[in-house]
Structures are given as structure tokens and as C-alpha cells.
Amino acid sequence: MIQSTLLITTYREAPRDADTVSQQLMLRAGMIQKVAAGIYDYLPLALRAIRKFERIVREELDRDGCQELLMPIVQPKELWEESGRWQFYGKELLRLHDRKDAEFCLGPTHEEVVTDVVRRHVKSYKQLPMNLYQIQTKFRDEIRPRFGLMRGREFLMKDGYSFHATNEDADRGYWQMFEAYSRIFRRLGVHFRPVEADSGAIGGSFTHEFHVLAGSGEDAILSCDACEYTSNVEKTAAPKLPYPYADEPVLPLQREHFQTPGIVATEAQVRAFRDADHPDGLPLDHATKCYVYRATRGDRTWDAVVVLRADHEPNPAKIRAVLEADGLDLMPIEEAERMAGARSGFIGPIGLDLPIYVDASLEGAHNLTCGGNRDGAHHFGFKPDRDLPTLAGFFDLRLAREGDACVRCGVGTYQAFRGIEVGQVFKLGTKYSKPMACVFLDEAGQEQPMIMGCYGIGITRTIAAVLEQNYDEDGIIWPWAVAPFHVHVLSLDGGKADIADAAAEAERALEAAGFDVLRDDRPGLSPGVKFKDADLLGMPLRVVVGAKGLKDGVVELRDRRTKYVWKEPPSELVAAVRAFAEKASREDAKIAKD
């Protein structure tokens, strides 16, 4: 393909509001163009990479017997009312009206529609299992779209859904997709990890996220340095820590022992917790903090108190699970202050007539401090198992952190990573099949709801994530598998027909051999411009056809990643590119293993 007529515009500078590497590179390389906040044009170069990734996805899914279909972007309100999500989805669901004033939404995901497809067509256990997928535009009206394609409002997603007759078969289907996803991301040539994730309010189900590792990632991941345990920090089990001051004699509860009027921040408070025995105040892990939550489940709403060591952070996902709640928020601050009779900063568990959940690392601890429920006052000598009549128990309620001992193997410690979530496999159970009556007749002629799983890959986000991992100061470095073109042939002809012809011949021969070739035939440009553009566009292999080389009967090849340069006679070019392609694919596969 010749570059002179392709829609590729390169820029020296990225637009000012491009805030991540992938976004800057894609804008500079003329791959994308912003149309509105979080909404982009995918120009030809980007689309070629997207199509290549889609092909990998299709190949690996079709291999497992998944069937592709295409469902609508615009979906009727009625289906969403059946699942209950019309009410619960919130503002991310973009709703609209047609000319007859009927209500619709733009699909942020397709569980409702696919469940409707299957319930109409599948009636018998003999037709199960069934795995359906599509690659479709999704729309989610994000509060704050950012980072280019990484968090757009409109984006391309592969979403797949499986339907099973039994729970065991649903598990089998889940792990089959887990393996398929691992194959897909291995073929991409990126560092990635499958990560155990929080499954939200759906009890008994499980889920993995696939993350591309990148410092710019929005998600925190903890991974054990000794075993395989890798999980989203929302989910990571935190070890029960021993109380560091266990050998102190156990004191009785001393009410309002410490006075810190006007000091609200926890760190400042503990420094001011001074008495005869503690002239410099107390360490942070000697103190507790206390949160008042409001939980909901169905129509029920109730309040609960959570107590943590002061140097720990609460983990809302764990708290929600322990409370068996669907929804969880902090109690509005004014209400909490009114109930406790103290300003925030001085609220404590003692005297609150609510169930109190205490973090496991405080089990057996004593001589703690806690808020005195009077402005400026903290109790001392707090011992949770002695002083809390409404104690609900000790649970893992905190965020695990780097350096904590691994709960799974007990040998290693957690290391922290940041990741970009590019895929998720999720066992749904009967969350949609039950309310939407997606049922089949089993061997005994009994009507049963199907067991479902859902499986997503953010196609456009993955392309952005690939770039977050593959660039240098000169521009993009495409992995072979998704490079828009494999080879970039630069014709340094300066208007000379013999050189231009040699470049065209190189392109023809490589394309005949099955490679995707971009030939920079643009006239009147100095070599430097073509070199800079080639580096920016980042095709894995560059072939320079110029007077210098042809004089010696060679063309020049250059590996974009390593910058290694070597020469071949034109007759050997195809063989050399074949060898390079094999090596590049091998190295990409190796990267994914690390």
C-alpha cells in the first residue's frame, strides 16, 4: 500500500489535552481523532490494528466453538425493565426516545438482549451449552472520560455470553474461556496477568480480570512473589496482623483520656495523644479509626460500624460482602455526626447502638484509642472484644497492601503492580436467566433456568494498552501480531525512477509473500522526514531503498525495537523478512510469558 494516498497525517506535537502516552502517540501518528469527550474516529491505521486484534479474538473463540452474532446498539427499555437494570444502572446508561416517544438506551453491555435471543431459540438441554459473542460498539456515559481510548464513552468491545444446563458445565465453560483469553493475550505480545477480582454482590460466583501491566494503569494489583496468587486489591485477602504491642499490660477503658481539640487528621491526633507514659504521643498502629456505613439490600437499609487499625484502609468490597449488602455507602457525614454527638474525627464505636464489625488485625488487641463521641476527646485502653456490647465479630475488612504476607501460601509477600483491565471472565449464574425466564427443559422434563457466564474484551482499550507498553522516545513500537503493517518500505528516490521502481518491486515481492507493506512513496520529502515518520508510526521492520544501498546492490533493514540494522540484496529480501517475522513472533510470545 502506498503512503502518498493513505489517510495518515503525522504531527510533531500532540494536542495539549492528550494526557497519556498511548493517546499522544495515536494522535501524533494520525490513528485517532477526537470527535467529542471520550468519542473518537478510528482512522485507517488504527482500524488496521483493531481488525488484526479482532481476528486473533475470533480465531481463538471460534476454535472453542463460540458463535459470532451481532446485536443492536439501540435497545428497548422493556428488556432492561425485565432485568431490573433500567432502574439500577444509573446515569452511565444513555437513554433516548424515538419519534413515538418510546424509550430506548444505547447498550453499555448486552446481557438483556442476548438472554432474550437465547430464551426464544433454546428450549432443551440438548441445545446446551451455547456460547455466543459479538464485537460491537458500546456506549457508557462515563462521568469523566479520559486517557484517550483507555476510558472512552464509546468503544469497541468483544462481549461473549455462555449458557449452560448445569453449574458444573458453567464452571467448565468459565475455565475454557479463561484459557482462550490467555491464548489471545499471549498472541498479542504484551505483559499481562490474569487477576482474581471482586465479583460484586453476586454470591457464590467468581471472576477473573485480565490486566495488561502498565504504570499508567488505573487498577492496583497485588501479586505474591512466591506463589501464583494475583488479585485486584479490591479483592486481595489481607493477613491478620499480630498486635505490635501485645506485651503491654492490659489497661481498663479510660474514657476521654486524650484531649485533642481542633485536631482532626488521624496522623496529627496520634502525635498529640500524650500522657505520662507516652510523652511523644502514640504510633499510628496503636490507634483505631471508625467508619459508619449505610448498607442496602433490596428494600432494606441498615447502618453498621466498621473499626480498623488507624494505619489501615477500609475495603468497601469486603465490607459489603461481610454485611451481605448489595449497596454500601458511608452514612452522610451530617447524620453520622448527629448520631455520634461529635464532629468527624472524634466518632468512635463505644456507645453506638449499631452492629460493630472489627478488622481481624485488631482481634486480641488492647490499649487502643478510639473516638470519644465528644468533640476533641478520645478514649484510651480500648479493647474491642471487651468494650463493645454490639460487636458483630472480627473480619478481614481492610485493603491488603504491598509487603503484607501472602494469605494463600504463607511464604511470599505481596508486590504491587498497576494494570489496565482489558478483559474479564465472569460467572453470572442465574442473575439474568431467572428474572428474564430464560429456561430449558432438562432430561427429566423439568423447567430450569440456564446458568450463564459473560466474557468481555475491550478491543480498543487493548490497542491503547499495547501502546502503553510498546514505545520509545521516537514513537510507537508495534508488536508483530497487531502492527497495522509489518514492513515499512522507505523509497529514498529523490525523484529517480530506478530507485522508486526498486522500492515498488520490494513492496510487490513482500506483499506476494503475504506481508502487509506500507511504502513511503511520498515525493519531495527529505530522507529525515521519512525516517522520523517511520519511527513514529512504529512498524516492526523498516526497509530502506536508496541510492547508497543500491549502488552496492543492497537494501537496508532495521528492527524498530532494537534499532539493529543489516543489509540484504533485493533478491534475499523476502527470505530475510520471513526470518524476521518468525523471530518477532517468537519474541512476542516470550514477552507474554514473563
Added chain:
RNA sequence: CGGGAUGUAGCGCAGCCUGGUAGCGCACUUGACUGGGGGUCAAGGGGUCCCGAGUUCGAAUCUCGGCAUCCCGACCA
């Protein structure tokens, strides 16, 4: 939701304080030279200065009100 910025040619920016015919670099067009890391020269094309109201003889510039974009924060219970 709170705070801070920014909006001028396709992109990056200056001009605004101190009101008086809208500028620079890149990109684009034409020509000449050049020809292995964004080359040189010359001549060009391209603007609702985010929108609206106001002040003024006159507004990109001053005032008020919107909108959009980006950043930061959302702690403390």
C-alpha cells in the same frame, strides 16, 4: 460535587495587563534548489479569536453570564 486553569488557522503557541486593520512555528499549495535523520529560499491559501449579552466611536483584549476541555481534590467519622 469542591478548587484551579485553558479556549486565537489542522496542530503547538504569542497577542489580552495598557482596546485601534489577527500574528509566529509546524502542516498545506506553487516554484526552484537540495537529497541518508524533521534541509534552504521565494511566493501563496486558510480565522464566527468558544458562545451570548454589555461597556465603548471602536472589543481577541474590559465587564457579566453561559458552554466546552483539561488538571487537582473528594480529606476527616
